[in-house]
Amino acid sequence: MRIGTAKENYLHDAALFDTNVQRAWMVALAAALLVLPFISGQYIGYLVCLVLINIVSTTGLNILTGFTGLVSLGQAAFMGVGAYTVAILEINAGTPFLLNLLIAGGAASLVGVVVGLPSLRVKGLYLAIATIAASVILHFVFANWTSVTGGVSGLTMPPASIFGFELVQPNQVYWIIMPITVVMLFGAANLFRTRIGRAFIAIRDRDISAEVLGIRLLRYKLLSFAISSFYAGVAGGLWAYFFRVITPESFPLMMSIFFLAAIIVGGMGSILGGILGAVFMTMVPEILKMMVGVLSPIWPDAVAVMSPVRIIVFGGLIIFFLIFEPDGLAEIWRNIRRFFHLWPFRT
Amino acid sequence: MSIFHKIAKRATAVALGAGLMVGAAHAADKKDIVLGGSIPLTGVFAFAGVGIHAGIQDAVKITNDNGGIEGHKLVYVPEDTAYKVDASVAAFNKITSQHDVNLYYGDSTAFSKTIAPELDRSGKMLMAGASFASELDDPKKYPNIFIPGPSYTDMVGILLEYIAKEKPGAKVGFVHSDTEFGRDPVEGAKASAKALGLDMNLVISTAPGGVDVSTEVLKMRRARPDFVIFHGYVLAPIPEFITQARSMGLKTKFMGTFWSMDNSMVGKMGDVADGFMGVMPYNYYYTTADNAPMLDKIRSMRNTYQSNAYMQGFFSTMMMAEAARNTVKAGKELNGANLKAGLQAIKDFDTGGVIGVPVSVKGNSVPVGRVYQYDAAKKQMVAASDWINLD
Structure with missing residues (x-):
């Protein structure tokens, strides 16, 4: 049972980590992240990088949809803006990757603000349709602005480099992706300890009441779009450094649905929810594949026969978790923590 | 038996035993050659992926x-990829981290382009795949990749060569989807048409997934082409185009490229399938020919119709195995460069009827194909031309 953690002031209440146990776990996690590329193979390294990129984008969407209540299906297109920006800069200007990523985030932010304009008049499904429309327009631009985007063939870019050392392998690109993901997660978590973050939550809970309280809807809704798109742009930039080939088909509408599913499964309006959702949506199909792979020695054609079953199981798992805990995986995690905090007493 | 004979007999037995042991040890020394595959067994391309998988499996079994x-x-x-690039790359990383892979089958153009730098970096393997993208037919840019058949530009080239022979100076229309796949051969087609003296008077681009083609058919009616080539589709909206064109009284002949040429798929077009033509790099499952033992073998292994994707997977594996065979015979190490040299050494290779003529690798592809036409009475695509080999 956890005792002695009384919150005596507002700062304690708003702290990201309120116990020493939590801080110790965070140190352990940081150590694990530092050691990981040295002990993992390329396959695990690849999956970890993919999960981290998806976490950044999912967190961005969570800021917009989970915390501000504005539904968007344009996250993949914003990632595309970031990816193309990085590729164009890397190919033509050869600027440092960190600057490229910042510019990619900025470019996606600007596009996000424009796309977010309809949010002042519409919300819910109507806004979702407006963002789909924006996504179609961006896709058209990617495919047809051939002189800049390479058209349907896309762009192939050189790898990121640090002091002349090229980061080619997943375990090398990891050293860009991991620190940026950590910084962006801390940024998102801290955002909701500020006036801006609280304004987002107020808008989500009841926008008219928020306006009455003095929150300017125009400014904060567009700010939410800008921040969310910034995350998507940086995620897209990381994606570009990771895969190094960008085509208009790299960022389909299904990808936006993937991120929306991730925040719903993980838990809307929770940073942890975004992380867990991205991990779940990226890793569960791979874990199911591994389980099918285990059958291969005794059942040679297991991959072919079980692949469709695997997809059904994945869909079933999503439905199961949503029925079992509609507030998402983050709530399941909180319940588990609560159990140990109160043990031996029951919640 | 003299002591001399006894000694000689024992010595022979020992020598034979030792020989067998050495032979067995030598056989055990022969390392497996691993063919990895990012295969779309689920997702939008599963209709082809299942066939490709079966084709590879059978070709591997026959080889062994x-x-x-x-x-x-x-x-x-x-490994299944669901036809997603990130899943394909994950599959590649997984397979290559668990096996010493020499040969690989990739599921898409995007995957081929994405993984090409890694193939070049590792220099360990040769890759074929489901993509016929013209861009990949460049040995300098993609030294470790090859196309198991003609590129899309070559496919259209084969059709245009057929048209030029059938009706010199014919008016040709080209309808393609507005995707990387669809746009691939457009410029090449225009150039080939011009070189062959054909009038490509109509080029139509349709939105991916678009089903309303009435505006495009009106353009077609105005241009009145003798032939229209569809590219970048599997089925829809080809039947809609043909139905509306027929209802307007157009006598145009309609043609397709590889992925819209599966016999069962064309059969699904219904009445408008009759007379539908197109290019196919391989023989069909049911093709009967005098010198086609491999087709007989395939039919003995699978007694139901196998798709054109099956033939593609089968042929890809044959070519990769032949490249590996040439490399081993030359006593070279099995790496990307040597396997590619082994592939390019393939000249007049008898595929046992999978392709009706001996094949050679040119550049990164095998630019050979044949024009087929659907016979509704037989419910089969039947040959409309001899094999056309592009030089």
């Missing part, structure tokens, strides 16, 4: 039943 590749067992390690 015939003693493997110069004694090396060919081992196939597939």
